[in-house]
Amino acid sequence: MTAAFALVPLADPDDDPAPAPEGRDAGHDPPVVLAAPAVNARTQHSRDDAARGRDDDLDRQLSERFGLPSFRPWQREAVAEILHGSGRCLVLAPTGGGKSLCYQFPASVLGGTSIVISPLIALMEDQVRSLNDRGIPATYLASTVDADERRARERDLFAGKFALVYIAPERLAAPGVVEKLARLRPPLVAIDEAHCISQWGHDFRPDYLRIGEVLRALAPPRVVACTATATPAVRAEILEKLGLPDGETKVVLRGFARPNxxxxxxxxxxxxxxxxxxxxxxxxxxxxxxxxxxxxxxxxxxxxxxxxxxxxxxxxxxxxxxxxxxxxxxxxxxxxxxxxxxxxxxxxxxxxxxxxxxxxxxxxxxxxxxxxxxxxxxxxxxxxxxxxxxxxxxxxxxxxxxxxxxxxxxxxxxxxxxxxxxxxxxxxxxxxxxxxxxAGSCRHDFILRYFGDEQELLGGCGHCDVCERLEREGEGERKIGEEEALIVRKALAGVARAQRRAGMLAVADMLHGVSDERQKKLGFTELSTFGILKGHSREWLISLLRRMVTAGLVEITASEFPMPYLSALGAKVMRAQEPVRVLLPPVETTKAPKGRGGTRVERDGSARTTAAVAGLSSKTAAAFERLRAVRLEIAKEQHVPAYVVCHDRVLVEIAERRPTTIDEMAQVRGMGPARIAAYGERFLAALDEGG
Structure with a gap:
């Protein structure tokens, strides 16, 4: 038995009213009356039969529907959980990493119409266009669609003609919208940009807070939330507010490593x-x-x-x-x-x-x-x-x-x-x-740790500016010695003596000992801290002040002309009541470049041979060449530049250390968990070949 209902246009509460057709008052369109099918039309194509296919069937369907040869390992993990597991999954992967496939593919093989909640109209348009080009019927409902077109899409939607429908979260607040969507009996609901639900994330949107309630009303058998940016604390908040049980929801966290x-x-x-x-x-x-x-x-x-x-x-x-x-x-x-x-x-x-x-x-x-x-x-x-x-x-x-x-x-x-x-x-x-x-260590690893992606740590990418500097200096992460701690305390004393009378540039000039009219007018030339760090450049001192702000030792006023002042922690550090935990800036200054050019990886993608290669013994050099040949094979297999696998410096250290186990390989700088898992055994085998 079917129930007729009036289909209220799924309009944004804040949408500008569409122009009224001739002979009709704006905002008073008669309701379109549709019969909502007891089971969505696409469901007649056996909602779950395709979903029960095993992994080989998934690859075949992926090739047929999306033209892709295979899933990435983490994509397969997410899709398998959605189709064959708990049906609950949180996918975290960077922008462009392929998160959308984790809900588009299941929606294409499930019967019925899956719902995708997305805040970005441009992204909706792009994904719908791409899906329709592949023969997967999809649509979106947004404020940019005119009234006539919107009604036409809604008719087709409730006639069961779409595999996916994209909708913005603010539209869910419109009267009757959730009730109408519930009639679709969606087999899957996907929430894109899920980090927007977190009030502690970087892109909080209040409209996302109602999604948990919407999920309870729709009661879909499968839910997937996707985001490119979520720290561990934000992930926990996403699960809580969406009503996804922590122990029953698969969290797939991969793809943040971008060594190229x-x-x-x-x-x-x-x-x-x-x-x-x-x-x-x-x-x-x-x-x-x-x-x-x-x-x-x-x-x-x-x-x-x-x-x-x-x-x-x-x-x-x-x-x-x-x-x-x-x-x-x-x-x-x-x-x-x-x-x-x-x-x-x-x-x-x-x-x-x-x-x-x-x-x-x-x-x-x-x-x-x-x-x-x-x-x-x-x-x-x-x-x-x-x-x-x-x-x-x-x-x-x-x-x-x-x-x-x-x-x-x-x-x-x-x-x-x-x-x-x-x-x-x-x-x-x-x-x-x-x-x-x-950062005083590899920038890639810094970001991976920030997002909690410990499995993809590189152990040093070898080519970010920090890794390159550390290689030139021949050292690991910089440590804080007593001399460096004293410099920080002197700088803090200068901030305290300034008493919120000037900005960071003027404080840096005071510490450097710049005797000009401005310093005299401020009274800085009479301070005991005037010129206390005159051995350091003005640019270096500005960097030091920035780092003290970052460390919470110095605060900044919110006035039109921001001025630094000591925090409570900074005052304690200045008095040596708390230890110094601020790494000093590098010695070199960053002057603006002149002309073009610069040091970078060659355009053919090959890793630059380091100076260390030239001084290797014949036995170590032979091991290095075998390792380099294996690296080239891996690079060709993965269609990436050789340096993405690892740099020459890493191969040199492996050749010198000659590890015989994975545990020993882990002691090589630059061989983090991700590289060891991917290439460790092959590198060990290359060393074995030489006896």
């Missing part, structure tokens, strides 16, 4: 300096503007700066456009489409750009201003190098960014006072990003 990305971070103040670094990075990555080898994205902090930077890039000869929320929607769509179709080489954008962009040949992502968190940064920089070939990520930041971010956090973008808990949350997220900038 060359990550670097530079602390520099001044607009011209940053733009010099930016242009060098673009030139190095793309080559000649006449024949660029791929594309680049530049993230700027404001709408105005996107326009200015785009002008600079255009003057260099690249095809470039700006993208920000101030542009008309049609213009933003034009830019996105032109970039996707390779009609643009560079897009300079605010963080509004990137979702739904699936261009594999992005060779470079530059941030000329830091985002608000590591999650946001890794999501954005992760758009580079999705083809597995070498790509570069450069993050530029300076002391001015700290004060600006503090002011934005304190007052919000609309100038309103922010809730103290929300303020502290955002400030702590930004501090974590500063810790990444100031």
């Amino acid at each position: 990305l060359h990550l670097s971070a530079i602390e520099c103040d001044g607009r011209s300096s940053r733009r010099s670094w930016m242009m060098r990075a673009i030139d190095d990555a793309l080559g000649s503007p006449r024949e660029p080898k791929g594309a680049a994205i530049v993230y700027a902090g404001t709408r105005r700066s996107t326009e200015e930077v785009a002008g600079l890039v255009a003057a260099r000869g690249y095809r470039v456009a700006a993208y920000h929320a101030g542009l008309e929607p049609e213009q933003r769509s034009v830019v996105s489409e032109a970039f996707a179709k390779r009609q643009l080489d560079v897009v300079v954008a605010t963080n509004a750009f990137g979702m739904g962009i699936d261009r594999p040949d992005i060779r470079c992502v530059v941030h000329v201003a830091p985002p608000g968190s590591i999650e946001a940064y890794y999501q954005e920089v992760g758009r580079a190098g999705r083809d597995g070939q070498p790509a570069w990520g450069l993050l530029l930041s300076g002391s001015n960014d700290i004060g600006l971010r503090r002011r934005l956090i304190e007052h919000g973008r609309d100038g309103q006072q922010v809730d103290p808990a929300e303020r502290d949350r955002q400030w702590n997220l930004f501090r974590e990003l500063l810790r990444y900038v100031e």
Whole structure:
């Protein structure tokens, strides 16, 4: 027996009303009356028969439906859990890592209409277009769809013509929408960008808080939540608020390791300096503007700066456009489409750009201003190098960014006072990003630890700026000695004596001993701390002050002109009542580059031979060559550059140590859990061949 019901248009509560057809008042369309089938039409095609296929059937269906030869191991793990296991899964993988397949494939083999909750219209459009091109019927319901088209889609939806329907979370608040969706009896509900449900994440959206209640109303047999950015604490909150039992929900955490990305971070103040670094990075990555080898994205902090930077890039000869929320929607769509179709080489954008962009040949992502968190940064920089070939990520930041971010956090973008808990949350997220900038060990491993992806630790990527510096210096992570602790305490004393009278640059000048009119006017030349660290450059002292902010020893006022002052912890450290836990900045300064060029991995993807190779004994050299041959085989099998497997430095150490077990292999710097699991046995076998 079927029940008739009035299909209320699934409209956003805040949608602008669509223009009324002729002869009809706007907002007073008569309801469309449909008969809701007792069982969705697609369910007649045997809802679970296909789902019961074993792994070989999954690969066959994947090839037939998506044209892919096989799942990635973690994708297979997630799909198997959804189709054959508990039906509950939380998938964490970086942007571009293939999370969408974890719900698109099950939806394509299950009967009925699966529901995907996604906050990004551009991503909905892209995925629906791609699915329909593959012959998998899908649609989306969003405020950008006009009223007539929306009603047509709803008719087809309730007639059972779609395998997937995408819907934005805010639409779930419209009267009657959840009740109507429940009539679909969805076999699967997927929640994309699931980190938005966490009030302690970097991208909290209140509309996500109702999804747990929606899931209870829909009661789907399968639920999958996907996100590219979630720390362990955020993951726990996702499971709790979605009502997914911790012990019964499979958590699949893979794919955060991106060793083909060359990550670097530079602390520099001044607009011209940053733009010099930016242009060098673009030139190095793309080559000649006449024949660029791929594309680049530049993230700027404001709408105005996107326009200015785009002008600079255009003057260099690249095809470039700006993208920000101030542009008309049609213009933003034009830019996105032109970039996707390779009609643009560079897009300079605010963080509004990137979702739904699936261009594999992005060779470079530059941030000329830091985002608000590591999650946001890794999501954005992760758009580079999705083809597995070498790509570069450069993050530029300076002391001015700290004060600006503090002011934005304190007052919000609309100038309103922010809730103290929300303020502290955002400030702590930004501090974590500063810790990444100031990292004393491999940047890739820093990010993997941040996300809790311990299984993919590389033990040092060998090619981020920190790994390269440590290799040059011939040391591991820097330690804090008494001399370094004394420098920190002197700097803290300078901050205390300044008494919130000046910004970080003026405090750095005071510590350096700059005797100018400004210092005299502030009274700094009379302080006991004037020139107390004159042996260090002004730039180095600014970096030190930044690190003390990151460590929570120094706070920043939220005034128009931010000024540093000691925190309670900083006061204790200054008095030696608490130990110093601040790594000093590297000795070298980061001056703006002149001209083009730079040290980087060769374009053919081969690892650079280190100077250590030249001094090897004949026996060690022979072992090194065998290891290098194995590495080349692995690189060819995986279609990646050789350095992604590991660098020459790692092979040299293996050849010198000659480990005989996996445990001994783990002592080699650069052989983390992920590399050992993937290549350890083959490297050991190569050593055995030499006797």
